[in-house]
Amino acid sequence: MEQKNVINFYNNVFNPKLNLNNIHAEKLWNKTLVGKKKSLSEKKHSQNKKKNTAFLNVNTEELKRRLNFLNQKSQIKILKYNSIVHASIESYLRMSKYIGKIISLSDFFFPMFEEKLENYRLPKELKYLAIIESNLNPVVTSKAGAKGIWQFMPETGKIYNLDINHLYDERNDPIKSTEAACRYLKFLYRKIGNWEFVLAAYNAGPGTVDKILQRSKNRKNFWELWEFFPKETQNYIPKFIAINYVMNYHKEHNIYKYSSSPYKYKYKETILIPIKEKISLKFYAYNLNISYQDLILLNPQYLVDLIPSGNKLRLPKNKIFILKNKERFFSKKIHKN
Template sequence: METTKIRNIMFFVFILKSLVVQSISKPFLEQKNVINLDLNNIHAEKLWNKTLVGKKKSLSGKKYSKNKNTAIINVNTEELKRRLNFLNQKSQIKILKYNSIVHASIESYLRMNKYIGKIISLSDFFFPMFEEKLENYHLPKELKYLAIIESNLNPIVTSKAGAKGIWQFMPETGKIYNLDINHLYDERNDPIKSTEAACRYLKFLYKKIGNWEFVLAAYNAGPGTVEKILQRSKNRKNFWELLEFFPKETQNYIPKFIAINYVMNYYKEHNIYKHYFSPYKYKIKETILIPIKQKISLKFYALNLNISYQDLILLNPKYLVDLIPSGNKLRLPKNKIFLFKSKNKFFLKKNT
C-alpha cells in the first residue's frame, strides 16, 4: 500500500513537471470555491497554469520562427491610411478608419511583436471555429478579433471584475446565454459554447443599437452605459465625437479593435511571424464530444487512451476538477474514438 502511494506521488510530480509550454501575456487566476472531490484529483485550472505557462518553451520545447529580422514597429501615416482603407472596403462593419489614436494603438501592438507571434499561433486553432460560428449567425467575421482584446485567446483567463473565458462573460450574462457555472465546471471556459453565446450577445446588441462602434463599446462597457451616453447626446451619433463620455477602458477598446485588425492582416509586412508552435495538437474539427456514463478521472482516461494529459485538458478547459461526474461530455480526438469504444466497458468497471 505504501509503495503504491509513493508511486502515485512520483507520477503526480512527473505529470506536473511535464506540463510546461508557451506563455500568454495575461496571468491566470485560480478559480476559488472549488470542491476537492478526492486527494488524488488534480485541480484542472492549476494544470492549465502548468500547461500554458512557460518562458520560452512550446509544446515541443522548441521555438518556431521564420524570420529573424527585427520587427518594423513604425508605419508611415499615408501607408497606414491606405492599408486601413483597403481593409475597411472589405469589412462588413466599416469602422476600420484612420486617426492618430488608432495609429498610436497600432504601433503599440507592433512593439509587442513576440506577443503577436504567440497570438498568431493560437489563432490557427481558434479562428476557423470563430469564423464558422459568426457566419452561422450572419455576423461579420472580423468580430473574431474581439477575442484577442478580451482574453489573448486564453479560454480560462479571469478578469479582476470576475469576467471569465475567451469572450470574458460575467456570471450573470453567461447564465442569460445558457453558460452553466458550478463547482465542477464553468462553461464560460468552453471555447465553443462561449463563442455561441458571444455570437448571440453580439447579435442582440446590434439589433438593439444598430451601430458597430457602439456595439463594440457596449460589449466592453455594457449596453446600459452606451444607452445613457446616446440619450444625453442625441445630436452626436459618432463614437469618436462621444469619446470623452466613455470609460477610459472603452475609449481604448475601439482603437484596439481597429489596431488588432490591422496587425493580424499585415504582420508579415512588419517582420512579425510565429515565435512558438501552438500548444494545440488537434484542430477542433478533429475532435468530438463523447457522453460520459460514469464518473471519470481525466488522468485515468489520458493514460488508457494513450493521449497526453495536457492535450486532454486543453480540449476540455471548462472542467474545474479532474474527476468528472456522469451525465457530462468529454471532448476527445476522433482518432481515439475506436480505442475509447473498445475500452469503454473497462472504464466503467474501473470507475464504479
C-alpha cells in the same frame, strides 16, 4: 487536478504580460482636437524609427491605405484611421513576441470562431474581440470577475445558458462561450444597430452606451462621443481596429508565428463525446494514450479532475477508435468505481 492547479497550468501556457491601456488615448485625442501639425503617434514613430525599424516601418499614408482596404472588405465598416488608432497599432507592433503567440493560438481558435460567427450571420472580424478580451486564454479571470475567452460576468453568462458551479464553468468552454458571445453580440446589434457602439457596449455594458447616446442625440458617431466613454472603452475600439490590422499585416512587419502552439490538435481534428457516468480526466488520458495536459487544454471548462455524468468531453478524433475498442472496459471500470 484541483481548480487552482488548472488555472496555474493555463497561466504558464499563455502568460502574456502586457497592458495595452497605456497608450494615453486622452492625450492623443486632445492633440487631434487642437489640430497639431504632427500627431503624437507620428512623433513617436520618428523617434523610434531606428530602434524599431522591423516593426514600425509603415508611414501614415500606407497605414491609411491598408486600413481602407480592410474596411472595404469588412462587414462592419469601422476600420478607419486616426492618430489614436495609429498609436494602438504601434503598441501592438512593439510586442512582436506577444503577437507571434496570438497568431499561434489563433490556428486553433479562429476556425471555430469563424464557424460560429457564420452560423449566427455575424461579421467574421468579430473573432478579433477575443484577443482584446482574453489574449485567447480560455481560463483568464478579470479583476471584476469576468471569465473565459469572451470574458463573461457570472450574471451575463447565466443569461446565455452558461452553467457555473464548483465542478465546471462553461464560461471557460471555448465553444459554448463563443456561442453565447455570438448571441450576445446579435442582441446588442439588434438593440443598437451600430457596430462601434455594439463593441463599446460589449466592453462597458449596454446601459452605459444608452446613457451616452440619450444625452448626445445629435452625435451618432463613436469618435464624436469618445470623450464621454470610460477610458477602457476609449481604448477598446482603437485596439479592435489595431488588432484587425496587425493580424492581417503582421508579415509586412516581420512578425511571424511564435514557436509552436500549445494545442497539438486543430479544432477540426477534435470531437465531442457524451459522458454517461462521472469519470476522471486522468482516467481518459491514461487509457486513450493522450497527454493529460493536452486533455486539459481541450477541456478547460472542468475545474477539477472529474467529468460529471451528462457532460461532454472533447477528444482528438484519432483517439476515437481506441475509445470504441475499450468501451466495454470503460463501462466496467466506471461501475466498479
